[in-house]
Amino acid sequence: MSMLEDAKQAAKGMAQQAVGKAIQLAPDSWMPGGRPDPLIREQHGQIGRPVSRIDGPLKVGGQARYAAEFALDGMVYAALAYSTIARGRILAIDTKAAEAVPGVVLVMTHENAPRMNKVPLFLTDQKAAGGVDLPIFQDPEVHWNGQPVAAVLAETQEQADHARSLLRITYEEVPAITSFAGAKAKGKHPGVFMGNPLNIRIGDAEEALAAAPFRVDQAYETPRHSHNAIELHACTVAWEGDRLRVHDASQLVAHTAWSLAQVFGMEESQVHVSSPFVGGGFGGKCLWNHQVIAAAASKLVDRPVRLTLSREGVYRVVGGRTSTEQRVAIGASADGTFEALIHTGTVAMSPHNQLPEPFILPAMSVYGANAFKLEVDVAYMDMLANTFMRAPGEAVGTFGLECAIDELAEAIGMDPIDLRLKNEPDKDPVTGAPFSIREVEKMWRDGAERFGWSDRAPVASRREGEWRIGTGVAGGTYPYYRMPGGAARITLRQDGHATIDIAAHDMGMGTATAQTQVAADRLGLPMDAITFNYGDSTLPGVVLAGGSQQTASIGASVIAAHRLLVKELLQLAGNDSPLAGLSVEEVGGLDNGLASLADPLRHETYASILTRAQRGTLVVEGTPPPPLETMHWSMHSHSALFCEVGVNAVTGEVRVRRFLGSFDCGRILNPKTAASQFRGGIIMGLGMALMEETQFDERKGRIMNPSLAEYHLPVHMDVPEIDVIWTDVPDPHAPMGAHGVGEIGITGVGAAVANAIYNATGRRVRDLPITLDKLL
Template identity: 40%
Template sequence: MSAPTVTAAATRAVGREHVRVEGRDKVTGAARYAGEVPFADLAHGWLVLSTVARGRIEEIVTDPVLEMPGVLAVLHHGNAPRLETDFVGLMGTRPDPTCAVFQHDRVPHAGWPVALVVAETSEQAREAAETLVVHYEQQHHDVEFTAADPAAYPVDGHMPAITDKGDLEAELAASAVVLDAEYTTPEEHHHPMEPHAATARWDDGRLEVTDSNQGATWVVSELANIFRLDPASVRVRSEHVGGGFGSKGVRAHQVAAVMAASVLGRPVRVALTRRQMFTLAGHRSPTIQRVRLGADADGRLRALDHRSLSRTSTVYEFVEPSAGVARVMYDADAHHTENKVVRLDVPSPTWMRAPGEAPGSFALEAALDELAEKCGIDPIELRLRNEPDKGPVSGLPFASRNLRACFEEGARRFGWDRRDPRPGVRRDGRWLLGTGTAGASFGAGAAPSTASITAEADGHFTVRIAAADIGTGARTALTLVAADALDVPTERVRVRVGDSAFGPAMIAGGSMGTRSWSWAVTAAAGELRERLVPGMQIPEQGITVRSDTTEAVAALVRKERHSFGAQFAEVAVDPATGEVRVRRMLGIFAAGRIVNPLTARGQFTGGMIWGISMALHEEAARDGHFGGLVGADLAGYHVATHADVPHIEADWVDDPDPEDPVGIKGIGEIGVVGAAAAVANAVWHATGVRHRGLPIRPDRVLTAGPRA
């Protein structure tokens, strides 16, 4: 057949608004999610979770359950296959033992998986699982998280636990103005629209898993290690994902499905309920953060001390690195940051949108606001006076740092110059009005990825990459990137994602997904264009090239790379009821070249809405008596809804990364960073009362004391 011709597109695709290429399939139901893909002879598994917070399993009474209609098996620690957990996975960490289900009789927290009931239908499996009787030897548990816990210790996560330079105490003593305050954030939970689900099928020694995850490459690596398999014999597909936020890695339900499928010799699907997700999908640890700032009379920092304590489980060490944001945002002559954890009898925390930066920015940016008040300096001016010219801890140059541009543009559009700095003086009827601001940053890295592009005989180009579109619009962004790299209209590009058979690729996480995948797609497109000669014949199977960016991305470590932003909020507070309403928000970001303004704006505003939720609503409470969550559902766990969300604007300044082939950075997480602090700072400006703990509930407003 005739060769496809690579001709210049009428306009460049990157930077222009484009609706989602899979949008019609999603709104019409044609797009199948993990729990909807049909399988012949499919069985269903239902997890049984512990009802005690610590102890041992004495007996699992399986006989009555095995006699129930449709029940095929009950897997537990007494009959389950043995699994491997002593390895370091693709993400550079050991697996959370929670996912290695049914390996012992110990129960380390409430909601620990103790059994899997498998039946012909989901309804039969659930009824049998709820009937299963488990006897426990109950032991004393501890879920109380306090700043004074003597068992707290520093731990390295994906960054060093402690950084230190200068004489902190001497600089604090020499400072004209000193702030010493403690800030707290509560336990918070992921809850993407699509619950977690996985279906496992064995075929002649090969394992296939249809899943909802944030990276097929990641899941293949973990499952291959856990089940002692050759990774080449494992295939994971995750075509459509209804949200993840860090929760959709390798979890108990996937491992249980694989285990049950191997025992029964037929496909098995395990899906989590919304309530089970509160235990098994991970969460953001609560934090207790102490910030000490010392400054000259003109507001220039002499000392910066940011110490964060978070909570982990007794089976897995995960740190919420909240002090890490201070290592980027501001410098001082003496600079100390520290991340500590304490082990308690709770489920394991995990990555959750902007891990570290989201809670850390609340503490740091609230503290900067308090320092500005003490110094009598405008909060934006104080921040700009403390702009570093290089990484405050790393000493590396910034690839770009356009935080100043974000604040200047944001202040102009928000009307900051009309702000009366005095708190508690502006009113609208019964409402006290206030405005606040905060800075934001998030890392902008890239990771090695592979991609292939096929020039098809029909004139189209097919891109295959094991990317994960978790609702961010990655498919669409990659379509635009590929179209420009090939210099063809977007209609001639088909992008396929979510299949480990396409080769290794970065996960959708760390705001590195689209950047990493775009780099690989651009490289493959460049090579393909060199191979295509005008007029050449394209065989029926097409002409395919494959890229690998491992060597190319290695050069990025020579500089600090971050997206930056400035958040602005206006709130109204009713002093009689304690109600806080956010009236408007504005976020201005420096996040590299924006590939698709339509989906990018949704990512930014989505993060800002999460910041409203974090500031005013979200808080998971644990009952000290039984060790579990109170109200583990979306009725008891409050999030911002339509009535809580005001007019929100998000925009950006020009900020391309010259060392990236597309010039992009990452936008998935920067939108939530600093948003809660901006709201909290606005509440202070409205009332004259500081709230150093989130969320700022009406009862806390009422009991916070009189206006200053």
């Protein structure tokens, strides 16, 4: 930008400031016939600015306090012992040697643990948080290899760990189903996800496939994955009389508080869970055995307990993404039109959870076809409950689907982007609902241009020294969700400061920063006049940091509270105010107060209103309407992913040289933090593509690489500069026009890498991860 333009911009900004314009209040619903959130159009506020994280200085200074960093008086440290069999019962636990270790205050097993109810399983109740539907320390039964079977408390972690190593546990083993083949042989069961059978039939897809002039019909496999947040799962718990205080690493504090209350037979209000900082979640920082064990042990010794899982412990206690076997078959006519889209297969699942990895979700919304057959079956295994991990379903489902499309494009002789655009549906292909927003074509075109897609070379034709070079594309997708249960409180102080309280979470997504920006624009306040409180179960709302739904849930909750706030402010303002006579629909936030939409000079500051009304604070709490928008529209985010790889002709090593993600996710609230979310998802996708696998030894049902040395995450050297762009077209049916962006990033990445590897080498690898041995 030239200096002249700078000056022009500055002048324009000043003029706008002088005149100003209040922003209309958002509606509390985005139903048909309603109007969009006016913030969608707001171009001069905080939304859309690359604001640095407001908690940044605390984090870079080492001052942010995570769950294992609350030191309580009299606190003892816990260590857990894990079963070494997959199925059976504990015959005996010899605790003598452990109890004799100096500093040990308790060895807790099923024999002396307090009686507790089962943790309500996630998705079985609005606030249910449990990852495993099994009793904890209530009986000698063992259900998975790695199940916690004893806990040791001691004055120091060193003492607890040592004593734990002295426990002698004997088992009676019974036959277990620990191989996928064995589980399938026992019979497959239909997958049901959030109450919906994962089984879609439209037309006769098999017949259409058989009749199609072009077809692919391939099997794809994805292995187990672990979230591997760098922060170990930990909690610091204390009983304060009949109240339970839990410092947790959590992406669902309100769910956890309610669920722990069920476990201990208490009122929800007696449990206080907070989690101001979470060292990464990705679906894994939920309620597992360890928090319950810590609380139970704390109750027995009446002292605060710190329980930090070891890295091995995280693998034994916290479920991960399960394995999938997928069939993708697509039949197409000569012009590329999909006649049949078949995506079926089987996932491994424990009988004690609710997630049949729903890998058909992408095929349910991304492409049109004349016939569909989409189905997920499950095969039950005796293993730790599998669970939600970043884009459950989409992350691995896009691998099969988007690789198959690449294979089909080659078979037809079409450009893979053209083939995708050829099958752009004009309405939701399964439900028939209209799309709320869909800028997929722009997304692909912008991405292709920026990446230089038109320069793509034929298969196995580029080489630089030992390196074969290739490029590939794939699409990604993730839905817009907004779950019921949102609520927010706004406290406006006489000095014009506003506090927003909501039991939401910031595990690094930038929630607090982006939502402070949004609140600043809504209220007409500077960002530093706003405090955004979150991560505490005593705050309003039941807001899961999952399903990329927080942005919408918080947005809708604050909108509801804001309407109440303005209504009360207008009442307080009364007849002596410049605002006298104006309705909620006629005013908006501007310059630390409210102003008439029609005449911004009719303005009064919050401080003035509250001072005149002799009110120190004004407190309102709002609840948004149910998420009906998702019933009226098909709401999805999309991505177009472009990858360039080098594959070493000698060793088969793969290096990602370039990567571009082009996203269609509604309006981007904060380009700095959103770009980090996109990149973060893409990098986790690179790990999934090339190196990540939780090794599950099918002989014993045991995870064999419970370690960051042997479970490979991408390191700096594996990560190239990743370019991200977005359409920034707002979704008129979402608060702020925004979609959550936490999960879309990982989707499609595995396929983009695999397709690039094919272009480089002529080798199709259909099972992840694509390690070098598969390319020799």
